[in-house]
Amino acid sequence: MEKMYAPTTYVSHLACSKCGQEFDIKSLQTFATCCERPLIVRYNFLDLGKEELIGRPLNMWRYREVLPVIHDENIVSLSEGMTPILDMPRLSQKYGLRTVILKDEGLNPTGSFKSRGLSMAVSKAKELGVTECVIPTAGNAGGALSAYCARAGMKVTVLMPDITPDIFQEECKFYGADLILVDGLIDRCGELSKEVQERTGAFNMSTLKEPYRIEGKKTMGYEIAEQLNWQLPDVIIYPTGGGTGLIGIWKAFKEMVELGWIHEEDLPKMVVVQTENCAPVVKYIHGQEIDEATIKRSIANGLAVPKAFGRDLIKETVEESNGYAITVSEDQIYESTLEIGSQEGISVATEGGAIWAALKDLVSDGRVKSDEKILLLNTGSGNKYLENLRNYR
Structure with a gap:
């Protein structure tokens, strides 16, 4: 581990994201039992200048x-973070942007943004005496937790839908995880992870069911500001499943406002993107009925x-930022993923294809202006999704 230059953390306590009730940061916590909502880490901000990041x-x-x-x-680290921000000149020109x-984020150690959240969660779990973890996953989170638990010397069990491409399954096995394949989507994996937790005493790393994955994901927000010389984009478009990264980025921006590093009036619009096959968050934000029977892979x-534990925080982020929540079709995701690869030479996950498809729709209907500065958040490497693309058509 490289030398840390900061003398200490400013961490203060945990708070219920709904009512604000405080929880002890020095004890192992899951979520806020008072309101059945995620816990949020709070800090006592002292004087910290941006210049202290140099070196x-x-x-x-x-x-x-x-x-x-x-x-x-x-700290359990594989040197995650500080991923590049790339220009997209050919596609910008093609669409008049x-x-x-x-x-x-595909250039993180385990090939996705999950490296950030799981590095943080495993580090804090280690600090609090955890020796075994369990996680339900759609793919990338399982591989990331497996890697960081291996790094920390912890045992890990991963529950994954049996339809998940082989590469995600093999990644977990490679890092020594116990892999359980489940007939169903990630919500069913989540139900079964509770059984593993009760049977083994493993700590459950489910999305927003513990407080620290969001703290790793929020570093994307700090990096975006620093890499763009503290001039934020006008719009950030984010592919949303559980939404931890979206919530985290917005949390980072608000923390930087408190630190005096950026100005509140310069915060970007945050855009949630989901697939038409599974859009419970978009429907929730728009006040539409959610029929779980219609949800598909x-x-x-x-x-x-199918179920986002942090949906209220996602909705707050969209509303506070004057952003949007939209869906795109599976055909759009497929075509847009290939378009980025063939036109820009960037290997994006299909989630990255979804946000590019969404941007084209947003520009077409006038919600995003062609002269705005737009940042797409690609969550993973396209190399892991080649089986999905090959089998689609």
Whole structure:
């Protein structure tokens, strides 16, 4: 582990995301039992200048003061974070857009943005004495947890839909995880993970059912601001399953406003994108009825999340940012994923194809202007999705 330059963390406590009731940060916590909502990490912000980041390691732990691990020796890292922001000149020109850029999370150690959240969650679990974990996953989170548990010397059980492409299954096995394949989507995996938790005593790393994955994901927000010289884009488009990254990025922006690093009036619109096959969050935001019987699997594994525990926080983010929540079709996802690869040479996950499809629709209907600065958040490497693409048609 590289030397950490920050003297300490500013972490204060955990709070219920609905009522604000405080929970002890030094005890193992799951979610807020008072309101059955996610717990949020809160900090006591002291004087911290942006210039203090100069010379720190080029990974997510450079933001040490606003991360919740108390002692450096508990950090479990594979040097995740500080992923590049790439221009998309050919597609921008083709569609008459001034500035479209893409943050490529596929270049993280385990090939997706899940590296961030699971590095943080495993680090904090280690600090609190956890020796065994369990997780339900649509793919990438299982591989990431398997890698970081291997790094930490922890045992891990992964529950994954049996329709998940082989590469995700083999990744978990490669890192030594116990893999259980489940007949159903990630919600069924979540139900069964509770049984594993009760039987083995393993700590459950389900999305937003523990407080720290969001703290790893929020570092995407800090990086976006720093990499763009503290000038945020006008719009950020995000593929949304459980929504932890979207919530985390918005949390980071608000923390930076409190630190004085950015201005509140410059915050971007946040756009939620889901597939027509599985759009419970979009329907919830729009006040539409959710019929779980109509939910289907998706070419974008990470979007096939029938129930999002953090849906209220996702809705708050969209509303506070004056953003949007939209769906795209499976055909659009397929075609747009291939379009990015063939036109820009960037290997994006099918979730990345979904957000490019969404941008084209948003520009077409006038909700996003062609002269705005637009950032796409690609969540994973396209190399893991080649089986999905091959089998689609």
